[in-house]
Amino acid sequence: MRNYWFDHHVHTNDSPDADKEATMTRYIKRASELNMAGVVFTDHLDLDTPVKLFQDIIDYTRYHKHFLEVQKNSSIPIRMGIEIGYQPHLNNALNALLGRVPFDFVICSMHVTDGLDYYNGDFFLGKTQDEAYMRYFESVLEAVNRYDNYDVFGHLDYIIRYGGYETKDYAIDRYEAIIKEILNVIVRNQKGLEINTSGFRYGLGVTHPKITVLKWFKELGGKIVTLGSDAHKVDDLAADFDKAVAMLKEVGFTKIATFKQRKVSFIEII
């Protein structure tokens, strides 16, 4: 069953780290072949990032126009989303953009903490693994407390992907209290959590976040969960969604969320 697979985290070649062949049209073709419910394009916006690669900002007037043209001829439902890289001083700039461009869906992600990037390793310098992970979760808690102009929180716990530590797993109990605090705020603000399947492709064998976090989210009253592959190339569209759906069912979710014009609706997965 793939007809409820709605990928809510997909990068086209407008994201600087995506495959040059990754066009909206090619993703649509692939989604049709897979008999998917739809695709949400969520290209990066990392304002004031220290990483040069991500410093180019998309021209959203052009992007929206292009999206509407592609949508006219699309054989499946597509939506225009965005993945914002949150930092605490960006509230006004992000709100201004989100007020101006009619996105269907907004993922709030953290790629930088204290001005230091995870991707290039700067964030980890001088920190033990535990200090780095704890500071990451603290900064996520600060983010969800300060900012709520988003629909789902992206790849919570993906910090484990970076830092070059010997083991990329983490003892989740150590961070239970702070993760539950984060989840409580997300639930209270009626926001959602994304299940990001890219962890499988990075050889971590888990989604971001881990299934335990998903269980806590449900226990704390969380209802909104989106599926996201975080594809940066067409072949990765909806990658490992079968495993993610099995996890959701195991935890007791019977529906996945989908967004249009920033409004949530649900698709049955049973």
Ligand SMILES: [Zn+2]
């Ligand atoms: Zn991301």
Ligand SMILES: [Zn+2]
């Ligand atoms: Zn992404």
